[in-house]
Amino acid sequence: MVPKLILTVILLISVTVTTADYLRPQPRETLHFQWSPKPASYPQQVHISLAGDEYMRVTWVTDDQSSPSIVEYGTSPGRYSSVAQGESTSYSYLFYSSGKIHHSVIGPLEHSTVYFYRCGGQGPEFQLKTPPAQFPVTFAVAADLGQTGWTKSTLDHIDQCKYDVHLLPGDLSYADYMQHRWDTFGELVQPLASSRPWMVTEGNHEQETIPLLKDGFESFNARWKMPFEESGSSSNLYYSFEVAGIHVIMLGSYTDYDEQSDQYRWLKVDLSKVDRKKTPWLLVLFHVPWYNSNKAHQGEGDGMMAAMESLLYAASVDIVLAGHVHAYERSKRVNNGRSDPCGAVHITIGDGGNREGLAHGYVLILTNLHYKEPQPEWSIFREASFGHGELKIVNSTHAFWSWHRNDDDEPVRSDQVWITSLVNSGCVAEKRHELRNVLMAP
Numbered sequence: 030m031v032p033k034l035i036l037t038v039i040l041l042i043s044v045t046v047t048t049a050d051y052l053r054p055q056p057r058e059t060l061h062f063q064w065s066p067k068p069a070s071y072p073q074q075v076h077i078s079l080a081g082d083e084y085m086r087v088t089w090v091t092d093d094q095s096s097p098s099i100v101e102y103g104t105s106p107g108r109y110s111s112v113a114q115g116e117s118t119s120y121s122y123l124f125y126s127s128g129k130i131h132h133s134v135i136g137p138l139e140h141s142t143v144y145f146y147r148c149g150g151q152g153p154e155f156q157l158k159t160p161p162a163q164f165p166v167t168f169a170v171a172a173d174l175g176q177t178g179w180t181k182s183t184l185d186h187i188d189q190c191k192y193d194v195h196l197l198p199g200d201l202s203y204a205d206y207m208q209h210r211w212d213t214f215g216e217l218v219q220p221l222a223s224s225r226p227w228m229v230t231e232g233n234h235e236q237e238t239i240p241l242l243k244d245g246f247e248s249f250n251a252r253w254k255m256p257f258e259e260s261g262s263s264s265n266l267y268y269s270f271e272v273a274g275i276h277v278i279m280l281g282s283y284t285d286y287d288e289q290s291d292q293y294r295w296l297k298v299d300l301s302k303v304d305r306k307k308t309p310w311l312l313v314l315f316h317v318p319w320y321n322s323n324k325a326h327q328g329e330g331d332g333m334m335a336a337m338e339s340l341l342y343a344a345s346v347d348i349v350l351a352g353h354v355h356a357y358e359r360s361k362r363v364n365n366g367r368s369d370p371c372g373a374v375h376i377t378i379g380d381g382g383n384r385e386g387l388a389h390g391y392v393l394i395l396t397n398l399h400y401k402e403p404q405p406e407w408s409i410f411r412e413a414s415f416g417h418g419e420l421k422i423v424n425s426t427h428a429f430w431s432w433h434r435n436d437d438d439e440p441v442r443s444d445q446v447w448i449t450s451l452v453n454s455g456c457v458a459e460k461r462h463e464l465r466n467v468l469m470a471p
């Protein structure tokens with residue numbers, strides 16, 4: 030009775046103090062999954078990821094530890110002209126033992142082509158579409174997904190848009206030590222993640238560290254293997270890949286990033302390989318935002334920003350996508366805390382729909398009170414609603430970004446902007462020497 034009364038009072042207060050015309054929604058319940066018995070060798074949790082140009086990694090799980098790691102595939106349904114033999118892994122976590130986690134790389138594949146495939150020699154047929162060789166390329170972007178009613182609505186919206194690759198800057202399952210929740214997450218995303226590559230990097234919810242027992246990221250690394258070896262990285266926590274004329278760098282907010290770190294060294298090597306004539310667009314993703322005017326997680330990205338922003342600036346990164354803060358925010362081109370025409374556009378898109386809701390506490394959930402005021406000069410648009418982003422790279426100079434709230438129909442764009450590349454602006458040419466010096470520094 031008393032909590033209800035308090036809630037009503039808080040509701041009233043927060044409704045009266047809300048100035049924005051948009052009233053933010055309540056969190057939705059965690060999804061419950063029916064247990065449906067399947068043969069032990071039945072492929073589950075199928076998802077795909079890019080594994081170098083013209084190659085795709087297919088990942089799935091079987092209860093049966095003797096099930097083969099083969100993928101049969103071809104361009105006509107039911108007729109598989111090729112077979113790829115892969116590898117497998119498994120892990121234990123306290124009282125939990127995972128199924129057999131299979132990773133098989135298929136290819137070479139044609140671009141912009143639909144392939145039909147089957148995992149482990151049985152079960153249903155899946156189909157995937159490979160990304161194009163040339164612009165335009167469209168990315169769907171959503172982070173901090175979890176597995177709630179809101180996650181479902183985010184995924185349903187993404188399913189309605191036409192895109193080539195899904196980008197996820199951290200916080201996938203919100204399993205939070207309960208390992209079977211990684212399995213239910215895998216099942217939840219399978220319809221989308223088995224048909225378009227999902228490129229992910231880690232958030233805090235992937236860590237699952239237990240002092241003296243577990244180092245962290247064990248489940249994430251076993252289940253969501255990304256092309257780190259293909260991109261010269263020694264860790265699944267940071268890597269890069271290319272799609273058409275776009276170089277995408279996935280960084281780790283929860284692994285060392287100082288100048289002496291393996292990640293920093295790898296980043297310098299990776300940047301030195303980028304040819305802006307071949308890939309005019311340079312994107313970077315990581316979990317904890319550097320430009321965030323939300324009170325939630327305020328300042329958490331400062332350490333990484335201090336270590337790495339000048340390097341990304343010298344490299345003329347076009348767009349940075351982050352998650353973690355359960356809200357949406359888009360910046361101007363920025364560097365060193367201020368707007369700067371040669372800096373990156375920073376976008377926080379941590380509003381995928383996890384069980385923590387949009388912010389902490391009822392008042393915060395219902396109002397925009399949790400933003401720093403006044404809005405910093407670099408911040409253009411901010412709102413705490415669930416949604417996803419779409420980034421269409423139209424050609425070598427123009428990209429169109431839009432943000433879509435779950436509360437609206439999918440085609441409605443709540444925020445949109447044309448972004449022109451730094452190659453086009455002259456920044457890349459201007460900073461060529463600076464970049465060389467930074468990359469050559471020991």
Ligand SMILES: *[C@@H]1O[C@H](CO)[C@@H](O)[C@H](O)[C@H]1NC(C)=O
Nearest residue numbers: 422423424425426427428447
């Ligand atoms: C790139 O796309 C934009 C927007 O559609 C267009 O205005 C521009 O002319 C295009 N540039 C090239 C080089 O095709």
Ligand SMILES: [Fe+2]
Nearest residue numbers: 200232233353
């Ligand atoms: Fe997070």
